[in-house]
Amino acid sequence: MYFNQPSFALIGPPNTGKTSLFNQLTGSHSRTVNYPGSTVDYLVGESQPKFGIPIKIIDTPGIYTLRPGSLDEEVTINFLERKSSVLVLENIIICLDITQYERHLPLVLQILSYGWPAIVALTMSDLLPKECVPDYLRSELEKRLGVPVVEVDGRARVGVEKLFEKMKTLSNSSFQVELSVPLNREEALFQAKKIIKELAQLKHVNSELQKNRTRLDQWVLHAYLGPIIFFLIMGSFFTAVFWLASPVMELIDQLVGGLGFLIHQNVHPKWVAEILADGVLTSFGAVILFVPQIFILFFGLNLLEDSGYLARAATLVDRPLSIVGLSGKAFVPLLSGFACAVPAIMAARTLRSSRERWVTVFILPLLSCSARIPVYTLLLSFLFFGDSPWKPGVYLALIYIGSMVIGALAAGILNWLLSSSKKVQSSLNKRSQTNHPRRFSAENIFLMELPVYRWPQWKSVFNGSFRRSGIYIKKAGPVIFCLAMFIWLGTHFPRGKENMSETQAMQSSYLGQLGQHMEPVFKPLGVDWRVGVGLLSAFAAREVFVSALAVVFDVTLKDDEAAVRGPLLKAMKEAQFSNGERIFTRASIIGLIVYFMFALQCSSTSAIAGKEMNSWKFAVLQFFVLNILAYVSASAVVHFL
Amino acid sequence: MKKLSDCPNGFLGTIAEVVGDFDRVHRLMDFGFNVGVPFELLGQAPLGGPLLVHLNGVVIAIRKREAECILINPRLP
Structure with missing residues (x-):
């Protein structure tokens, strides 16, 4: 269905609104595609019919640099360097966060220097203070970068039509691209500095925005209030995952039971009915039973991510996690692990350090996932048969805390084993060398960008949660x-x-x-x-x-x-x-x-x-x-x- | 030269040099810790966590260990 269709890939640093823009361009019609040889997914979709001609849109993992540091970054860079066998790039849209253009301009220049037919999309312009005229910046950048620059706001849908017009024009004039060697970082930095100097008018933008941002962080990352807010948010998050999901899970259970009953009534001979109802249907029920919980988990995660809190939460737990050799980056996989280890293991691919990734994936099954709840409930209600009902609840909580402690201990021990054994260390390095042409660091570096707080976009949060549950x-x-x-x-x-x-x-x-x-x-x-x-x-x-x-x-x-x-x-x-x-x-x-x-x-x-x-x-x-x-x-x- | 990790909260400065092993230096530069860039040290995350540095319009959380790789100059008033 995508044959002979022009295609555009969205490329840019993390948190620049690529996925927002993707959602605006494609509506919700998209599918995740697995990158062969690794397990990193990217999104492919077709542009909405209202724009006219169909164009294939690809969303890629965000990159900070052309030197990949993790598995997902590598996917994007392989696209750019034409090393991906499945997906051949034709055109690119580079997303540039207008409020951070100073920081990201060098990377944009580097990406442009490959020579792909490109459009630069200036995102986040709604965050600019009123006295700034983004159109001025747009035309000046267009002059200096030599490619079309469009101002878009993926959230308010401003400029998306204009962008699409440019895409049509560009794809019509497409030709076989000869790739060149990209600029090195020093050159890119030098050129970017020159451009920024000429656009000095925008200097004050950043500091203006910053005030707004730090005001909330004074509370959220406050020495005492910070952890309290963290526990409140995480507490309600877990409550939501378990309590909101349970009626839906019961409903699924009853539906499966009812359907099975119907099959037993209407299908003959008896053994066929048994295979269909008790075998096939019940097995199918086992698969979808946990979908509500997983959906709510992803919904919450997307919500926290979209609003900007997730990065703060990761920063907050970085120090405690560093005691057992992990970092704040492992927070998301660990959190997901309490719902289901499967999506949690998939979430671990964003970890840069191969050792941290190894340890995280290894200990994830130790965290109490939701499939264990029915078992614990049964065993605890046997243990406290006839006792007051709060007792099993308290012990269930103890089991959860126990699983955290065990997980932490295991992580600490594994990290200690891995770092003390030279042999393991070198085999880890060798493995990452053979699997990935460019070696990822075994060293743990925690650097986290704290994005601006924003109201979450319900539609994209919903879409994202559906998509991720679908992957599960x-x-x-x-x-x-x-x-x-x-x-x-x-x-x-x-x-x-x-x-x-x-x-x-x-x-x-x-x-x-x-x-x-x-x-x-x-x-x-x-x-x-x-x-x-x-x-x-x-x-x-x-x-x-x-x-x-x-x-x-x-x-x-x-x-x-x-x-x-x-x-x-x-x-x-x-x-x-x-x-x-x-x-x-x-x-x-x-x-x-x-x-x-x-x-x-x-x-x-x-x-x-x-x-x-x-x-x-x-x-x-x-x-x-x-x-x-x-x-x-x-x-x-x-x-x- | 003074390190970023030695600065008091609220310190204004510019980055003079990024030193350390290859991987660390490059990762820091990827995040925008380049020579000559002005920054403000906003404070430290709770529980003795990472330092919060305002740099080019964004706040970055950075561990003490990485902050030791960044040599700085005080910014002139």
Whole structure:
């Protein structure tokens, strides 16, 4: 569909309104494209029909320099240097933040010197004080840069039509481009200085803007108020992720249940209905169940990012994180990790230091993701059965804090191991050298631009959250689906005889047999093979543990899903080993909680980790280290309690 | 010469030189820490965090360790 269409790529430093402009040009019709060989995504879309002819628009990751420092910066530079095999650049639009033109002009000159047919878009002009005439700057820059310069405001949609006219003209006159070697930094700096001197009239712009900016930061980054504001914002953020999502999740659960019921009623023979409803549909449900939470997480993140707070939050936590060898940059992946490790691992690609990235991705599964909540809720309500309802809540909070502490400890230990071992260090460097022609620094440098505070743009926040949730479904969906299917088949085949109860069928199924063979393995955890089958099923998705337990303990599932917990708790209370001892004691329940805190049971996390780190060795190492750690510590807990 | 990391809050100056290892120097220059650029040290982030430097119309958070690489001149009134 994009064949023979002229294309334009939006290029520029971070925070210059590239994505705003992209949204204005394309409406919301865009798709993310994976850059081959790495996992960095960029956006491709087609211009809105109202502009006339269709033009392909590409949004690229922001760059500060032509020397890439991280994976996403490299994508943009590869475009510019024609090293990208999928996407051939034709024309470029360089975004230049008018309020920061002094700082970004050298880079703009460098990009222009490649020789691409280009248009410069002056963004953020709405931030200029009234006495400034952007049109003067525009015409002067046009004269000096030798390319069309258009003033646009991606937020207020001013100038977008004008920009599009220029794009049409430029694409009509397109010819085969001969690329030249770009200016080096010193030359670019020199030329930029000359231009800036000639445009001295704009000097006062910056200081004027600055006053406005620092006023809010006096509060937000205040020595005492700053952390308080941080905790308030993060607190409401988490509350939103969990409490807003839960009704939607329940609705999805009921929809899936209702649909399954319909299938059971209307589809014959029975085994087809079972495969469709309990196998396919339920596995599909496992994929979409977490979409609401992930959407709200991304929505919140986009909101914080768009308003400018996220950079401040990262700055605020930089010092605490530096104690364990991470930096404020790791804040976003770590925060996302509490909803789901999959998008969190993807978010880690913005980390510049290869060691920091390695450590962050490694410890992310230790943070309590939302899939563990149903499990913890079940186990805690068993532990505090009949007790006042606030107790499980407090302990759930303790589990969360515990997972943070464990994650921090793990990061500290890993960092210490990585820095003390020369061998690992050199292999890390070598790996990043072979994977990426230009080596990324192993050294941790934290430099963070604090952008101007702005009102978030709801539309782009919405679009962005939809897009990012879509990536989750696309990437993790198939893996979760296939594994859920696999586990379901394992627990339902070979098919039992007609008169068998569900529990007996489970016992004779492949997974049931495996569970029984593995009984000695589960012994140190203080549980029998039935709970073991639950643990094995949890490798499809952690929350499956609950429904698997319901099956192995023969809790008859009525149509009403919500009522499972009561009978299940009762069944758990009565569950006994063959020698008559109770299975679920305080020790074994706490052991299970500890197990779930450490274990990497999520196969999609492993799949994404392997892909993102470009190393299956990493994924295998992470899988075994975390699971062995979980097994050993849970056994220790059971043994000593 | 005085380092950026030694400046008191509210200090006005210009950047005289950026020293240190290759990667650090280049990253600092990418962010606009170039010779001759005027700056203002706004303060420090809470919890002993990074320094906040106003530079060419933008505030940049920079760790003490990187601030030690930046040599400065006081700005004349």
